Amino acid sequence: MVKSAVLGFPRIGPNRELKKVTESYWNGKVTVDDLFKVGKELRAQNWKLQKDAGVDIIPSNDFSYYDHVLDLSLLFNVIPDRYTKYQLSPIDTLFAMGRGLQRKATETEKAVDVTALEMVKWFDSNYHYVRPTFSHSTQFKLNGQKPVDEFLEAKELGIQTRPVLVGPVSFLYLGKADKDSLDLEPLSLLEKLLPLYVEILQKLAAAGATEVQLDEPTLVLDLPKEVQAAVKTAYTFLGNQAGLPKITLATYFGTVVPNLDALKELPIAGFHFDFIRAAEQFDDVASIIGANQTLSVGIVDGRNIWKNDFAKSSEFVQKAISKLGAERVIVATSSSLLHTPVDLNNENKLNAELKNYFSFATQKLEEVVVIAKNVSGQDVSAALEANAKSVAAKASSTFINDPAVQQRVASIDKKMSTRAAPFGERLAEQEKAFNLPLFPTTTIGSFPQTKDIRINRNKFTKGTISAEEYEQFINSEIEKVIRFQEEIDLDVLVHGEPERNDMVQYFGEQLKGYAFTTNGWVQSYGSRYVRPPIIVGDLSRPKAMSVKESVYAQSLTKKLVKGMLTGPITCLRWSFPRVDVDQKTQALQLALALRDEVNDLEAAGIRVIQVDEPAIREGLPLRAGAERSDYQQWAAEAFRVATSGVANKTQIHSHFCYSDLDPNHIKALDADVVSIEFSKKDDANYIAEFKDYPNHIGLGLFDIHSPRVPSKEEFITKIETILKTYPAEKFWVNPDCGLKTRGWEETRLSLTNMVNAAKYFREQYKK
Numbered sequence: 001m002v003k004s005a006v007l008g009f010p011r012i013g014p015n016r017e018l019k020k021v022t023e024s025y026w027n028g029k030v031t032v033d034d035l036f037k038v039g040k041e042l043r044a045q046n047w048k049l050q051k052d053a054g055v056d057i058i059p060s061n062d063f064s065y066y067d068h069v070l071d072l073s074l075l076f077n078v079i080p081d082r083y084t085k086y087q088l089s090p091i092d093t094l095f096a097m098g099r100g101l102q103r104k105a106t107e108t109e110k111a112v113d114v115t116a117l118e119m120v121k122w123f124d125s126n127y128h129y130v131r132p133t134f135s136h137s138t139q140f141k142l143n144g145q146k147p148v149d150e151f152l153e154a155k156e157l158g159i160q161t162r163p164v165l166v167g168p169v170s171f172l173y174l175g176k177a178d179k180d181s182l183d184l185e186p187l188s189l190l191e192k193l194l195p196l197y198v199e200i201l202q203k204l205a206a207a208g209a210t211e212v213q214l215d216e217p218t219l220v221l222d223l224p225k226e227v228q229a230a231v232k233t234a235y236t237f238l239g240n241q242a243g244l245p246k247i248t249l250a251t252y253f254g255t256v257v258p259n260l261d262a263l264k265e266l267p268i269a270g271f272h273f274d275f276i277r278a279a280e281q282f283d284d285v286a287s288i289i290g291a292n293q294t295l296s297v298g299i300v301d302g303r304n305i306w307k308n309d310f311a312k313s314s315e316f317v318q319k320a321i322s323k324l325g326a327e328r329v330i331v332a333t334s335s336s337l338l339h340t341p342v343d344l345n346n347e348n349k350l351n352a353e354l355k356n357y358f359s360f361a362t363q364k365l366e367e368v369v370v371i372a373k374n375v376s377g378q379d380v381s382a383a384l385e386a387n388a389k390s391v392a393a394k395a396s397s398t399f400i401n402d403p404a405v406q407q408r409v410a411s412i413d414k415k416m417s418t419r420a421a422p423f424g425e426r427l428a429e430q431e432k433a434f435n436l437p438l439f440p441t442t443t444i445g446s447f448p449q450t451k452d453i454r455i456n457r458n459k460f461t462k463g464t465i466s467a468e469e470y471e472q473f474i475n476s477e478i479e480k481v482i483r484f485q486e487e488i489d490l491d492v493l494v495h496g497e498p499e500r501n502d503m504v505q506y507f508g509e510q511l512k513g514y515a516f517t518t519n520g521w522v523q524s525y526g527s528r529y530v531r532p533p534i535i536v537g538d539l540s541r542p543k544a545m546s547v548k549e550s551v552y553a554q555s556l557t558k559k560l561v562k563g564m565l566t567g568p569i570t571c572l573r574w575s576f577p578r579v580d581v582d583q584k585t586q587a588l589q590l591a592l593a594l595r596d597e598v599n600d601l602e603a604a605g606i607r608v609i610q611v612d613e614p615a616i617r618e619g620l621p622l623r624a625g626a627e628r629s630d631y632q633q634w635a636a637e638a639f640r641v642a643t644s645g646v647a648n649k650t651q652i653h654s655h656f657c658y659s660d661l662d663p664n665h666i667k668a669l670d671a672d673v674v675s676i677e678f679s680k681k682d683d684a685n686y687i688a689e690f691k692d693y694p695n696h697i698g699l700g701l702f703d704i705h706s707p708r709v710p711s712k713e714e715f716i717t718k719i720e721t722i723l724k725t726y727p728a729e730k731f732w733v734n735p736d737c738g739l740k741t742r743g744w745e746e747t748r749l750s751l752t753n754m755v756n757a758a759k760y761f762r763e764q765y766k767k
């Protein structure tokens with residue numbers, strides 16, 4: 001009998017129970033016992049769900065109150081002194097490391113003021129983990145025994161689980177040295193760390209665990225030799241310890257083939273590989289499976305929401321069975337299901353036809369079970385038949401296919417993706433038309449999204465105010481933002497985006513080819529969840545999406561108002577994409593829809609148009625090579641298709657944040673002006689990388705994530721530093737990103753200081 005396995009299940013609860021209780025705990029509204037009670041209920045619920053679905057190998061320790069990588073830092077006592085010194089409880093230490101803590105002194109407690117550890121994207125997903133942060137003073141030791149406790153909790157419910165932990169090499173390699181120990185190489189700590197893995201695995205064995213899953217997703221990256229060697233060292237060491245649970249080493253999100261040598265002849269029980277993302281690795285990885293080792297076949301997509309094709313998947317698993325025999329093959333999710341929404345049955349508004357094509361985490365449990373049964377020769381004909389019908393219906397669905405869009409994509413040519421003249425000529429025309437001062441000031445688009453805005457949006461969605469009333473409200477907000485910007489004397493104004501709930505969803509809702517969930521939440525970090533829209537079919541724009549607001553804003557002022565759109569790559573990356581066509585095609589479809597919008601804005605008199613691409617960096621394939629260079633090529637092409645339909649004198653801006661950006665990558669977009677998140681980087685090498693960037697550029701001068709107000713002098717110092725490398729003629733003055741999460745008061749103060757700093761430099765540079 002072939003077994004089924006799940007690598008991890010969403011921890012947030014079907015109705016975001018975890019978010020609600022953690023935030024209440026942070027606000028002091030519930031006690032720590034209330035918090036733990038909900039956590040315990042969620043874990044029990046998830047295990048039972050999996051057990052009832054018939055899953056054979058059910059994970060434990062996939063639960064976390066914040067982030068499972070952070071849990072491991074706590075477990076191994078990788079806690080910088082700045083957190084331990086307050087002697088907080090373990091859970092409060094966890095939260096302080098995850099999100100920082102600022103607390104005034106009370107009669108019983110000391111004041112606390114500590115910032116969060118660095119948080120970064122988990123590979124190419126939109127999940128963020130908290131970076132393990134090591135220093136010379138790190139004292140490895142076991143701090144509690146969370147994996148054991150949770151294993152026992154499940155056992156008490158009569159459910160045998162397979163505990164999952166991030167493996168030692170990934171834990172170190174994904175971490176970093178703390179500020180006080182910059183010369184420390186985290187990987188050099190492997191020898192000290194391994195005994196702790198042994199200790200916790202021994203405890204698990206003593207508690208009754210027979211197997212564990214150790215996640216080593218770093219194996220899908222381009223790894224230096226020493227990291228490959230560390231994998232060999234670590235698993236040879238762990239595998240040779242007597243009395244530990246059987247170890248399955250799990251990798252996901254790509255191919256391990258370039259690192260395969262590190263996996264050969266390891267004394268462990270088996271491997272898990274992701275065949276959704278890298279089916280082509282099958283022959284290579286199968287060849288290193290030892291005579292007694294198991295192969296867990298990741299064939300149910302942990303990263304997307306499309307229903308599995310049982311016939312195709314079964315065929316794939318059969319290949320493994322004929323090579324290794326049924327008893328050594330496991331049918332599994334490709335990765336943890338953490339990246340998918342919890343339950344499709346919570347969607348009441350979704351179109352029934354579309355619903356029939358989707359599968360969320362709960363549905364994916366049935367999928368691994370059915371495939372496992374099918375390849376074991378059990379009768380699952382009813383499930384197979386229903387599945388085959390749904391697969392066939394999708395292939396010919398009118399929701400999916402739009403021949404007109406397909407033709408239009410096929411007709412994209414070089415001319416469509418190239419501006420009429422090179423940057424120099426465009427700039428001359430723009431300068432003549434705009435007459436902007438040196439050091440022009442602008443913002444990135446959004447202004448504070450006040451409670452009032454959210455209340456009115458909700459009223460409109462619920463139908464308690466009419467479309468006219470809502471439009472009037474939005475217009476009054478736009479007017480407020482325009483007057484404000486005039487008053488503080490910014491040069492290029494924006495309308496403030498009050499009408500937008502989210503920069504992708506707002507456009508997605510107006511495009512044909514998109515579907516939306518009401519409850520399809522996915523954890524992004526801590527208690528922040530997102531609800532990615534789903535690209536279901538060929539994408540097109542039935543009518544203008546943003547023209548009305550921009551035109552209204554421009555009608556209120558003589559200054560330039562910048563139109564504001566979300567770019568094709570960002571729309572794609574922050575959605576669940578289709579899997580029946582490639583991402584390039586979807587990006588180009590979005591690009592064409594946006595091209596129409598850009599052209600309409602221009603025709604309506606908008607002379608500066610910004611197309612935001614904050615997600616362009618995260619789309620970069622994890623490994624160097626053809627796929628990565630292809631991506632760079634088509635991502636840039638999509639942007640240019642969207643923005644090249646305008647006249648030379650129309651100025652195209654773009655904006656990037658959240659990323660370590662390579663200037664060479666954005667050169668190919670050929671935007672006239674780009675703004676880049678910079679306030680947290682602030683290092684001379686990074687500025688130097690932009691030295692030869694040909695077009696104009698604004699390095700974000702203040703952090704919009706913080707309410708802190710930088711003084712005029714601080715802005716001046718910052719600008720001076722950049723001017724050492726970067727010429728004044730190319731210099732734009734702007735914040736890091738949009739101001740939607742800020743309050744009005746700090747926005748007014750910060751922007752006023754920023755504008756005054758720009759004016760100071762204008763005086764300095766007067767001829």
Ligand code: MET
Pocket residue numbers: 444445446503564612614655657737738739740
């Ligand atoms: C994450 S990038 C955000 C850009 C958008 N125009 C804004 O100002 O909010």
Ligand SMILES: [Zn+2]
Pocket residue numbers: 444614655656657736737738
């Ligand atoms: Zn941004």
